[in-house]
Amino acid sequence: MNLRFLSTPSGTPLANGRKLSHSPHMQINTLIIGAGAAGLMCAAHSGPKTMVVDHAKAAGEKIRISGGGKCNFTNMYAEPQNFLSANPHFCKSALSRYTQWDFIEMVAAAGIPYHEKTLGQLFCDTSAKDIIKLLKTEARGADIRLNTSVEHIAKAENGFDVALMHEGKLTSVSTANLVVATGGKSIPKMGATDFGYRIARQFDIDVLPTRAGLVPLTFGQDIMEALKPMAGVSLNARVSCNGAAFEEGLLITHRGLSGPSILQASSYWHEKDSLFLHLEPALDIVQALKDQRQQAGRMAVHTALGAHLPSKLANYIIEIAGLSGNLADQSDNDLAQLEAVLTELEMRPTGSEGYRTAEVTLGGVNTDALNSKTMESRTVPGLYFIGEVVDVTGWLGGYNFQWAWSSGWAAGTAIAG
DSSP states (O other): OOOOOOOOTTTOOOOOOOOOGSSSEEEEEEEEESHHHHHHHTOOOOOOEEEEESSSSSTTTHHGGGGGGEEEEEEOOOOOGEEEEESSSHHHHHHHHHHHHHHHHHHHTTTTOOEEETTEEESSSSTTTTHHHHHHHTTTTTEEEEEEEEEEEEEEEEEEEEEEEEEEEEEEEEEEEEEEEEOOOOOOTTOOSHHHHHHHHHTOOOOEEEESSOOOOEEOOHHHHGGGTTTTTEEEEEETTEEEEEEEEEEEEESSEHHHHHHHTTTTTTTTOEEEEETTSSSSSHHHHHHHHHTTTTTHHHHHHHTTTTTHHHHHHHHHOOOOOOOGGGGGHHHHHHHHHOOEEEOOOEOOGGGGOOOOEEEEEEEGGTTTTOBBBBTTTEOOOOEEEEOOOEOTTHHHHHHHHHHHHHHHHHHHO
């Protein structure tokens, strides 16, 4: 979104020299800024005289690219404990009143085929475009305007005065309700900005510090020298950080660590924190090596471990454990030392790949400033914040879309009355 002169009173010059009073004027009930998941869901429920604006060329672009083009549209196991927030109780109201089962019912009623991939993650069988089409159909009463930027917002006596720019033409809109569904900073190449946070600050609404979430983690040069030869290696791992643990795939890249388990843990990771990795937790690797010690004692210990882990990784683990020689040379104490490395491998990232590749933005509009039932500002009547712009962030696996559906529904139904 393009934001200029937010606090300029109505009727004073804008950046292009025009005045609101000189532009075409429209009177509507609800203006939604952002035609993404939350914005479209809100538009589907906010009633008549709703307009949705977005600076993008198409609605629902993040939906379109999500899930490898198949859109992981919700998770069957979505619960409040799957979300991070400074106030972990805030999300409970919206999530309990519009659940994953409500959205699944809407998807099924539209005849969209879907499947569970793993861990309750539901994906479209054909294309994410099916979800976009569904939302646009549900919001068919709304006036959706794309390639449109917001030039000006001002509080009015009965709502808000907003100036919109489309193809060089300025339109003045008066609206009783203003819904901010602009998302966070994630994936700036798709147009993500801090626009929603600037709107909040204009109206003296607190914004908590933001950071990249569900993002690959990077490491210092010493670690990277060891990891780079293993780029492309993948395995299952339980990754723990600050009391949270996730058992899913792990991928070594030429930039650091990625894969679902790392992305999940990244939302809990802060600078200088360590990760603890349990490699292939479903296997008792050390017991298998003890069993092999009698029959295949002449086998090199790194070769024996390579039967259970990718060989390059096995060599790395043996080096860390300080072992050498044949399997028969390893005492129980040696294997216990190896087990400690396999089950509690400590790694300390130096950073993340940032918003460029992050799937979500942590932090955002402080939930203390919002009504959890309606998503409306407690201090500015008619002003709503929904979706990722709010300090509610879900786990990987469809949870963030569910928050978009639930928060969008909560605001939309509150507006419609």
